[in-house]
Amino acid sequence: MNSLAQLTIDAHGGLERWRQFEQVSAHLVQGGVLWQLKGVSGYLDETNVTVGLRSEWTSHSPFRVVGRRSRFEPGLVAIEADDGSNRGVLPEPRRSFTGHTLEPPWTDMQLAYFAGCAMWTYLNTPFLLAWPGVVCEELSPWKENGESWRRLAIHYPDSIATHSSRQTLYIDQSGLLKRHDYDVEIAGGTPGAHYIDAYVNVSGIKFPTRRRIFGRNGDGRINPDPLVVTIDLSKIQLG
Numbered sequence: 488m489n490s491l492a493q494l495t496i497d498a499h500g501g502l503e504r505w506r507q508f509e510q511v512s513a514h515l516v517q518g519g520v521l522w523q524l525k526g527v528s529g530y531l532d533e534t535n536v537t538v539g540l541r542s543e544w545t546s547h548s549p550f551r552v553v554g555r556r557s558r559f560e561p562g563l564v565a566i567e568a569d570d571g572s573n574r575g576v577l578p579e580p581r582r583s584f585t586g587h588t589l590e591p592p593w594t595d596m597q598l599a600y601f602a603g604c605a606m607w608t609y610l611n612t613p614f615l616l617a618w619p620g621v622v623c624e625e626l627s628p629w630k631e632n633g634e635s636w637r638r639l640a641i642h643y644p645d646s647i648a649t650h651s652s653r654q655t656l657y658i659d660q661s662g663l664l665k666r667h668d669y670d671v672e673i674a675g676g677t678p679g680a681h682y683i684d685a686y687v688n689v690s691g692i693k694f695p696t697r698r699r700i701f702g703r704n705g706d707g708r709i710n711p712d713p714l715v716v717t718i719d720l721s722k723i724q725l726g
Contacts, residue, residue: 491625491639491658492616498662500692505540505614508690508725512537513610519700519716526592531602538607540614543648545603551595559603561648564596581648581673588675601673608649609681609698609718613656613664620644629657629707636665651676664695668703678703679715689723696720 488496496502515534522528530551538545548556550566555574558565561581566574577583577596584597593601608615616623616639626638636657643652650669657666667681685697698718702710 488617489623489625489639491637492613492623494662495613495639495656495658495664496616498693499613499664500688502614502617504691508540508692510537510539510726511610511694512722512724512726513694513720514722515606516719516721517717518714520713521700521716524589525598527595527598530595530598536602536606536610538610540611543604543607545607547599547602547606550599557599557603559599559607561604561646564599564603566595566599584673587673589677597673604648605650609667610694612667615643615647616641618647620646626655631657631666634659634665650679663693668707680707680709687723690725692725694720694723696723 513536515531515536517531522530531547534547534549536545536547543561545559546556548569550557554569556567556569558567563576563578564580565576568574575596580596580600615621621644622642623639626640629636629638636659639656639658641654641656643649643654645652651672655668656664659665663686664683667683668679669681670676670678679700680703681698681700683695683698686693686695696719699714700716702715704710
């Protein structure tokens with residue numbers, strides 16, 4: 488494994504500890520302009536999320552209304568009642584975004600796909616660096632706000648559904664994540680810069696509890712306004 492990838496995984500609790508668990512859940516409070524832009528304002532303002540650690544799946548509950556939950560997998564999304572009965576299923580959901588830019592509103596299924604693959608990526612990073620087929624290399628350092636961060640370029644295989652096949656992690660000297668860049672392929676490749684802080688230790692694993700996502704310019708600098716997405720996590724549990 489790349490030495491910077493190893494440092495980052497170790498700083499977040501280590502692969503041996505991570506592999507003792509099968510899923511992670513958290514309470515989410517979310518905001519930002521994205522949800523209104525996509526016509527889904529209020530649907531996931533406050534919810535609970537659970538993601539798989541051995542395979543790619545995510546569930547948000549409640550999803551839009553109390554008594555319903557989502558189920559995301561790379562090849563399928565579903566909206567279910569809490570008793571498990573289906574309220575809707577969409578196979579091959581990524582295809583439904585063909586031709587999308589940042590403006591078109593999302594259907595419930597598209598929201599379930601976006602939120603599912605995003606939270607699965609966030610809660611599994613940086614441990615995804617050890618997944619089969621994931622390739623990474625260290626880039627030149629990045630200076631921001633008086634700090635120098637090391638950078639790791641990642642290439643994800645087609646088997647992983649995530650924002651984009653190429654992403655970049657920004658890592659402080661201790662190995663903790665500070666920023667995560669990607670281009671949202673299902674929204675016309677919209678570039679994002681995702682800031683990460685307020686870490687807590689949960690069963691030996693370090694999780695950031697405060698996430699703020701901004702637009703990103705071609706030179707890597709951010710657009711501070713508008714604030715695209717805010718995510719605050721609490722009640723994190725591994726199981």
